[in-house]
Amino acid sequence: MKRPIRIGGVSGAASDRGVGFAQLASTYPDDPVDVLIGDFMSEANMTSLGARKVEGNSKGAYEPSFVGALTPALADIAKYGIKVVVNAGAADTQLLHRVVVNLVQKRGLTLTVAWISGDEVLPAILDRAKSDPKVFVNVYSGEPLSSWSFKPLYAQAYLGGLGIAAALQNGADIVLCGRVSDASLIIGAAAWWHTWDRRHLPQLANALVAGHLIECSTYITGGNFTGFKQLEEGGRWLDLGFPIAEIGASGEVVITKEKGHGGMVTVETCTSQLLYEIQGPWYFNSDVTAILNDVRFTQIGTNRVSVTGIACAPPPPTTKVGITAHGGFQAEVLYFVVGLDIPYKARMFEQQVRHALRAHIPSFSHLSFQLLGGSAQNPHTQAAATAVLRIVAQARTAAAIGPNKFLRPLVDLVMASYPGGTFHLDGRMGVPRPVYEYFVTKLEQTEVRHAAHMHDGRVVEVPPPTVTRVFDRRQPSDPGVSLKGGQFGETTRAPLGMIAHARSGDKGSDSNVGFFVSDPEQYEWLRRLLTVTTMKELLGGEYNRKEIDRFELPNIYAVHFLLHEHLDRGVSCTSTVDFLGKNVAEFLRAREVDIPRKFLRNRRDGGKL
Structure with a gap:
């Protein structure tokens, strides 16, 4: 039986530290990993890069931070035979493929680079919507796509991990993906290593949960953790170490972290990350559904936690799709409100602003006044007595909230405003910037053309699952049973x-x-x-x-x-x-x-x- 694969999670977002690839690759002799995975996609850059792709922006629509993170690691990746799997292709995976191939060639390395296609599905969405206007509904709001007041310009489906497994099986050293789901990076690596296919549902479900645990890099080693004060001793909240998932042939999972860096892996940090962004007990992927009700974490050593109790079911026949549209523009202004009577001061200024903008507000699609924070009782410093009044406007056109119709009128009120009224001198946020509407729906997996494009020109097709399960639209829910008075003492x-x-x-x-x-x-x-x-x-x-x-x-x-x-x-x-x-x-x-x-x-x- 093959030893467990060791997968390092070295990027959780485009904004993550860029040191992970080089850090784990360079320490291979003392702390080996077989695959480095990087998650670079979110609903923020999915939409902006999708729009950039449609607009033909010369900069490309992939995530450039990946190239910067990969470059210093390439020599060690080649030296130690480490595989790399990322979703940094965003909306331009084929272009990223050319960039990385050129990068490898310039350094005289023999690494082979593959890329995954199939996530771009706007034509399939539009064709189906034309023949059946009621087929696509927003999974959050229930709104039909046919009544959406925005024009779709790009759509991406969330792919599973078996295309990645196929690319690795056919000799790829680096696999570049667009919108595969975050955990699919780990599923694909583990399926390749252990030669799993769609019949290995229990193993795939365990890999799915392992992927969810390490996809956000240091979130599981102490980042975004409400027990963070435990990390102060010994400076462990400095230089948090990146996580490593060890996945065995039967699907057994152990979460650990790289040696020699801060942070920790405990039952609590694993519990925290498991609870992040899940939607209920059913955790869906295009390859498998993991059922989380009975999941259990056990501390089996320092910075080593085993994961058990994961049940499985076939994947749903559909996959998630995100549809992007131009949503218009947004501008905002910050005013500082200090000391006594903060709510009253904010109310005075809101009424003044609405009066000053009364001719322009009908052209806005949104206007809100958000009072952030408040004054401490008997404040020791002026900062402790300061709140922020955030005024946000949105409109379909930039002209509707241009500086003369939003920023300037708010600045001009400073001499007539509440006591101490002061605006933030950096007015750049008051200049309209584009925003993108995002419509989430589902598409049958049979409509997705999932494929791995190899370094030698071969295209490996990845068929959709033949065994699926239709789940209820709403996850199982239990309202809970209330406490009885005095049940747990005073x-x-x-x-x-x-x-x-x-x-x-x-x-x-x-x-x-x-x-x-x-x-x-x-x-x-x-x-x-x-x-x-x-x-x-x-x-x-x-x-x-x-x-x-x-x-x-x-x-x-x-x-x-x-x-x-x-x-x-x-x-x-x-x-x-x-x-x-x-x-x-x-x-x-x-x-x-x-x-x-x-x-x-x-x-x-x-x-x-």
């Missing part, structure tokens, strides 16, 4: 985050948030506390009256919620500050609940904030 009113970790993220306009604790008794309290009804109360003024789904993960002491349409249309066109939904968890952890005193006494700090 309580103290305190922030939920005194006891519970949490993690949240975005999928289109939906936001998810998962909470977890450290022991069975705390979990029994947490799952009874966090019902759907309680979640609505905790959301307070943020609750949008939309559906909330809930499910429990008892083996990892977690409760998960999906907040439908909680975000403003998604990252590519949102008008909100929390455009990725990451701070939904932090807001909710700051909300006060009745916490059993015994849980607070058991904290290392005695329950003190």
Whole structure:
């Protein structure tokens, strides 16, 4: 039986540190990896690069940060025979292929480069929509594509990992992809290494979850982790190490990290990352569906966690598709509000702005006033007494929110505004910038022409799955059973985050948030506390009256919620500050609940904030 494959997750986004490829490749003799994977795609650059592709921008529509990260690692990648799999092709994978081939040739290396096609599906979408206008609906809002008020200009399907496996099997050293799903990078590498095919559903499901755990690089080694204070000792929050997934022939998974760098891999960091951006107990991929209800993490050594309890089902017959359209333009202005009466000052200025813009507002598609923060009680510094009033405008045309119709009128009000009224001197955000609308729907996998393009000109076709399962449109949901008074002893009113970790993220306009604790008794309290009804109360003024789904993960002491349409249309066109939904968890952890005193006494700090 072949040894486990070791896959290093060295990039979680186009904005991630660019050192991972070179770092893990250079330490191969002491800490070997077989494959380096890099996730460079998000709904932000999917839309902007898709638009760039359609517009024929000479810069290309791939993710250039990948080229910069790969270049210093190439010599060691070739020396040690490390494979590279990335989705940095974005909307121009074939062009990226030419760029990387030229890069390899200039350095006199013998690495072979393949690329994956099939994700560009706009013609299939338009043809089907023409014959059946009701066939495509938005998976978040239920809106039919036929009634969408924007013109589709680009569409990408989320591909599975078997095209990657085929490319590696046929001799590729570097595999470049466009919109494969994030975890497909790991599925493809593991399927190649262990010669799995679509009949190996349990193994593919385990690889899918392993992929989800390491796809965001250092998110699983301490980044975006609510237990971050544990990392201060010894400076472990400096230079967080990149994660490594070890996947065995039977699908067994161990998560670890590179040696000699900061961060940590624990049951808690793995739980946190598992809860990130999932939509419920069913975790879909074009190759397999992983069922998460009984997932379990076990600490088997320092920075080593095993993953078990993953069930599987066939993949759905459809795959996710993101459709991009020009959404218009956005501009914003920041005003600072300090000290006493902050809400009143903000209300005065909002009314002044609406009056000043009254001739232009009918041409806006959106105008909002967002008061960010507030003044501390008896503030020790002026910064602690400062809030920000963010004014955001959107319109279909740049002219409608041009500087003379938005930025200038807001600046001109400074002499007539509230006490201390001051605007941010950098007015660049007040100049209109393009935003892109994003419509998420589903397309039959049989409509996707998935293929691997090899270095020698061969094209390896990847057929769609023949065994699939149709799932309900809505994930399983349990509203929960409320606490009984006194069930866990005397309580103290305190922030939920005194006891519970949490993690949240975005999928289109939906936001998810998962909470977890450290022991069975705390979990029994947490799952009874966090019902759907309680979640609505905790959301307070943020609750949008939309559906909330809930499910429990008892083996990892977690409760998960999906907040439908909680975000403003998604990252590519949102008008909100929390455009990725990451701070939904932090807001909710700051909300006060009745916490059993015994849980607070058991904290290392005695329950003190």
